[in-house]
Amino acid sequence: MRFLKKHGRQILVYSIYIISLTVFQFALSGWLVPISYMPDLVLILVVVCGSFFGSDDGMIIGILAGFLRDMMVGRVLGLGMLLFMFAGLTASIFLKNSIRRNPLLTIIQVAAVSLIYEIVIVILTFLFPMLPDQVYSFDMLINLRYSDALRKILVNVVAAVPIMFLLHYAGPYRRGQQRTGMEDEGEGGHAWHKI
Amino acid sequence: MRKVVRTRIFTVVLTSLILLALILLSSFPGSPLNHLTSPVSAIFKPIQSSFRSVTGNISDFWISLTDGMSIRQENEKLAQENAQLKNKVSQLEAAGRNYEELKTALQLKDKFDRYEIAGARILTRELGTWFDVFKIGSGTADGITITESESFAVVDAQSRLIGRVLSSDLTTAKVLPLLHEGFAVSARVNEVNGAIVRLRGDIELKEDNLCVADQIPTSSDLRIGDELVTSGLGGLFPEGILIGSIIEFRDDAAGRKIAIVRPSVDFDNMSVVFIMKGLQS
Numbered sequence: 041m042r043f044l045k046k047h048g049r050q051i052l053v054y055s056i057y058i059i060s061l062t063v064f065q066f067a068l069s070g071w072l073v074p075i076s077y078m079p080d081l082v083l084i085l086v087v088v089c090g091s092f093f094g095s096d097d098g099m100i101i102g103i104l105a106g107f108l109r110d111m112m113v114g115r116v117l118g119l120g121m122l123l124f125m126f127a128g129l130t131a132s133i134f135l136k137n138s139i140r141r142n143p144l145l146t147i148i149q150v151a152a153v154s155l156i157y158e159i160v161i162v163i164l165t166f167l168f169p170m171l172p173d174q175v176y177s178f179d180m181l182i183n184l185r186y187s188d189a190l191r192k193i194l195v196n197v198v199a200a201v202p203i204m205f206l207l208h209y210a211g212p213y214r215r216g217q218q219r220t221g222m223e224d225e226g227e228g229g230h231a232w233h234k235i
Numbered sequence: 236m237r238k239v240v241r242t243r244i245f246t247v248v249l250t251s252l253i254l255l256a257l258i259l260l261s262s263f264p265g266s267p268l269n270h271l272t273s274p275v276s277a278i279f280k281p282i283q284s285s286f287r288s289v290t291g292n293i294s295d296f297w298i299s300l301t302d303g304m305s306i307r308q309e310n311e312k313l314a315q316e317n318a319q320l321k322n323k324v325s326q327l328e329a330a331g332r333n334y335e336e337l338k339t340a341l342q343l344k345d346k347f348d349r350y351e352i353a354g355a356r357i358l359t360r361e362l363g364t365w366f367d368v369f370k371i372g373s374g375t376a377d378g379i380t381i382t383e384s385e386s387f388a389v390v391d392a393q394s395r396l397i398g399r400v401l402s403s404d405l406t407t408a409k410v411l412p413l414l415h416e417g418f419a420v421s422a423r424v425n426e427v428n429g430a431i432v433r434l435r436g437d438i439e440l441k442e443d444n445l446c447v448a449d450q451i452p453t454s455s456d457l458r459i460g461d462e463l464v465t466s467g468l469g470g471l472f473p474e475g476i477l478i479g480s481i482i483e484f485r486d487d488a489a490g491r492k493i494a495i496v497r498p499s500v501d502f503d504n505m506s507v508v509f510i511m512k513g514l515q516s
Binding site: 121181184 | 243247250251254255256257258261262268269271272275276279282283286289290358359360361362363364365366367368369370401409411415416417419435437438439
C-alpha cells in the first residue's frame with residue numbers, strides 16, 4: 041500500500057505512455073506510415089526517461105517497453121528487453137558527473153542512442169545469421185542500413201521533441217519534485233531533471 | 236557510494252544474464268516461455284484489433300481519394316482493353332467448358348480441401364530488422380501449437396504462400412514471412428517433373444518484396460516467368476502452394492546461379508491470413 045502511494049503516479053503515467061506509444065506505433069507503422077519513415081517512439085520514450093529521470097527509470101521502462109516489443113514483433117523473447125534496457129542505461133550514463141540535463145542534450149542522446157541501436161542491430165545480424173549457410177558480410181550490412189539509419193535517426197530526433205514535452209509537463213513526477221535520500225545524484229542514477 | 240554503484244552494476248549484470256537466458260530458451264520452437272506473453276497478449280489483442288480497424292478505415296478513405304484521379308486515366312485505357320478482352324472471353328468460354336469436362340472426368344478436387352484452414356486477422360506489422368515478424372490473432376486456444384517438428388503454413392485467401400507460424404501464445408501467434416532472411420522452403424517449378432530448388436528470403440531483396448531461389452540443379456532448365464510452388468518436401472508445407480514467379484537470374488558471391496522470385500502474395504495489402512492447420516481427421 042505504501043509502495044503504491046509512493047510510486048502510484050509513476051506506475052500509472054509510465055503505463056499510459058508505454059502502452060499508448062506501443063499501440064500508436066503499431067497502429068501506424070506499415071499501415072499508414074511506411075516503416076522507414078516511422079520514428080521508433082518507444083525507443084525515444086526509453087531514452088528520454090533515462091535522460092530525464094536517471095538509470096533506474098531508464099532501465100525499468102526499457103525492460104517493460106522491450107517486453108511489449110518482443111511480444112508484438114520479436115523473433116525471440118528478451119532481445120528487445122535487453123536492447124531497450126541498455127538504451128535507457130546508456131541515456132542516463134551519458135551525462136554522468138553531471139552536466140545539468142537539458143533538452144538539447146537529450147535530443148543529442150536520442151540521436152546517439154538511435155545510432156548505437158542501428159549499429160547493434162547490424163552486429164547482431166552479422167553474428168547470428170538466420171540461415172547457417174547464408175552469412176552476410178559486415179560491409180554489405182552496413183551499406184544496406186546506412187541510408188535507412190540516417191533517416192531513422194532524423195525522424196527519431198523530430199519525434200523526441202513532443203515526447204520530451206509530454207514527459208516534462210505531464211511526466212511521472214510532479215514538476216520541481218526533488219527526490220530525497222538519493223545518494224548518487226550526479227552518477228546518472230537518480231539525478232532529478234530540473235530545467 | 237561505492238556500494239551503491241556496485242549494487243547497480245550487479246543488478247545490470249544479473250538482469251542481462253536473465254534476459255540472455257530468456258533469449259536462448261525462447262528461441263527453441265515450441266518453447267513454453269513464449270506463453271509468458273499470453274496474459275499481455277490477451278489484453279492487447281482487442282486494443283490492436285480495434286486500432287487496426289480504425290487505421291484500416293482511414294487508409295481505405297485515403298486510398299479512395301487518391302485513386303479518384305488515377306481511375307479517370309485508367310478508364311480510358313480500360314475502354315481499349317475492354318474491346319480486346321471481349322474477343323478473348325469468347326475464346327476462354329470455350330476453353331472453360333473443356334476444363335469443366337476434364338475436371339469432372341478426372342474427379343479433381345480443390346487442392347487443399349482436406350486441410351483444416353483457420354482465418355486470423357493481422358494485428359501488427361514488422362518494425363525493422365530483428366523485429367520483423369508479424370502478429371496474428373490466433374493462438375494455442377485455436378489449435379495453433381508449435382513444436383520442434385511442427386509448424387503451420389500461412390497463406391492468403393487465394394492459397395498463396397505468406398510464411399509460416401514461428402511461435403504462439405494463448406491468443407496470438409507470430410508469423411515468419413516468406414521475405415524474411417530466416418525463411419526457407421523447398422520449392423519446385425510448377426510443371427510436370429519441375430526442378431526442385433530452395434526458396435529463401437534475402438536481407439537485401441526484402442525491401443523490394445523479392446526473394447531468392449537457390450540450390451538450382453545444374454541440369455534444370457529454369458526460365459523467367461516460371462511459377463514456383465511448394466514441393467512438399469520436409470513435411471512442413473503441403474505440396475502445391477503457389478509461391479511466386481521467377482523474374483531474373485543472377486550469380487551469387489560464389490558464382491552459383493540463383494533466381495530472383497517475386498512472391499505472388501501482396502504483402503502490402505494483407506489484413507487477414509489463413510493458417511493451414513493440418514489434415515482433417
